[in-house]
Amino acid sequence: MKRLASIGLAAMLGAAAVVAPALAEGEGEKVFKKFCFVCHATEPGKTKLGPSLHGIVGRKAGTVPGFKYSDANVNSGVIWDAAKLETYLADPKAFMPGTKMVFVGVKRAEERKDLVAYLASLR
């Protein structure tokens, strides 16, 4: 009986390991819907209050055509990578003084990590 139970547990752990990466991405999408979706689209070229975040990882700040950025954003010289996005999203105005993105920040490090993984998948 004991042996059976441990086989069952091992099978469950195996399944969890396979499912985990997909779940992490799902979590990031949830964080996006909670905090960002009102102002940002994920499709290329679609502007809401903020620019589309399609392909944001690896992109130079302030370069979505047709979007009216603040000078702070355009002149920042930032190339968005995962580390910069995590710092920016913790406290946008601290990272980029003068940005017109009115957002207090995602305070939980785990949520930021999941969110940035999701942003990296938008390509």
Ligand code: HEC
């Ligand atoms: C209230 C609306 C609003 C919310 C909420 C918001 N943003 Fe923004 N975001 C903006 C605006 C407006 C800009 C343009 C900022 C500027 O020009 O200074 C921007 C800019 C950005 C940029 C820089 C884009 C570029 O092309 O340089 C990133 C990255 C970004 N937002 C990510 C996010 C993420 C991720 C979230 C959710 C955690 C979020 N934003 C929440 C309005 C918002």
